Amino acid sequence: MLELALSLPLLTLLSAIALAFGVLVYVVLDGTDLGVGLLAPFQPPQARQQMNISLLPVWDGNETWLVLTAGAMLALFPVAFSILYSALYLPVYIMLLALIVRGMAIEFRHQHPTLFDALFIGGSWVASLSQGATMGAWIEGITHNGEHFTGGPLAWLSPFSVYCAVSLTVGYALLGACWLVWRCEGKLAAWGRRQAMRLALFTAALLAGLVIWTTQLHENYRLHLLAWRYSGPLALVALLALTGIIAALRRKRAFLPLVIALMLFCAAFGAMLLAVFPFILPPGLLLTQAAAPPATQKLMLIAFGIFVPITLIYNSWGFWIFRGKIHAARDADRP
Template identity: 45%
Template structure:
């Protein structure tokens, strides 16, 4: 192999991290639109919101499949430990994603207003539950999972804690913020104005909840405090997050409607990068490292070749979909 065996686990982890981050950026946005259905009860409003994500939501979830499949092949020990420890929130997430997909696809073809309302309830519940479950999964990982190096050694309920539930709430607020910024970009008129107001409040809520979650994570996982203290670029990291937050507030009312969304997406990328740097070289805190959880070098090399093909292809597919369905979405009978 032209790459050293010690470098392969790091590259594999980078490929998985990229897939997860892209999923959060893309599907987090349309999950946020689903969450905001509860704050926009008008039928015309919901029609525009649904149409804005209908052509691209299923392509966004490709990244979740790519990340999950890559985890099985490249880090089987991590897959065994993490998925065994989190069966309940994981299946809640998957079932919720199924319900929201069915509801979104069928709501506009509903035979009656009553049936459409049922689809809308399913869409709201599915979007909110899927988001909350993803936050719980992230919190369960951050707080640490008991294991013996290759198998889960807990009681099946270790994922359930005040911290993991709080992470679920924080992610609901964060995804709703992404959804509001998406609507600022893709809609106009009263719905856009309402989305701006919602984004303002959700921005403040997300900032407070995310800050509390970061502080709490240091309490449940003390090694994070140590790594934050030694992180060379900590000041630059926090400064960049502050600049992105200021940019969001400054450009929320800008005529360049894409800027608020791009500021929030930039903050997601920076926060995600800082989290990975804090956890490195562990992949399951506090003790399982990338090298310990990885497949043999031959398997990693084979999978990385596949990722080198799949990631650019999936990026091109997603980009093309966004390009084809670009522009503002109008109410029925307009545009």
């Protein structure tokens, strides 16, 4: 595997790393936001206001990574972008619409709490399920002739993509529960702690099933995931993360459960990349076949190197400025 990576042209390898980094950062940041929305229907309006206030200062910065990553893929791997979005036009369109509705609900909840709570919850569920189905369809394989998508409008919908949709949604709910433990207090934080305990075990079980199912899809996946030299450390990190989440929650730590849950997501993301490498559209389109010309890759990597630190600083600054607990006694107030 390492030899295969080193055999790639340096610009192509760097482009793939940049794209994967953007996707990962989006998933862990906006996935946490979406997870809070997934849990909102199980709380009364007063608690939903706490949830809303905790997201209000940071949700838009988190979604910046989606735009950045989509633009990077278009420029760095245009062939893959064209095929992928032709194949996944419907779930991607639904996801974007849900994200727009959800963002509007977060910003304007004070105008009509009942209506915008419903939009916030619905947008979070639809966006999460759409992202999971999109991921599943990509892993299972996109039918194409090397230049164009050749499947039907519902080719993305399959038992595997549905399983991925459920798995990612449960994982997002875990991140959301850990967020509530960190940012909220009182009954809401205690409730989030109990849900995080259950969701951690459920997420781990779903991930194990996903790995097993993935090995059955393609021979390339099976060989890579059974290469213990590479998959072993990822499995160890995932196991330690699961143990660490449970221990941190039992000791009533505030921030630590979220950090460890993010480690679990990183391990799962690493396993996914390990399975599909070196394909950008598995199982038939290689990174080298889909890459843009070297001059374009150089320009985009320079731009990525400029904008990624700026975006990270912006995200970090937002979390730092609005750090601390959202007090239950101030539920009716805006920050």
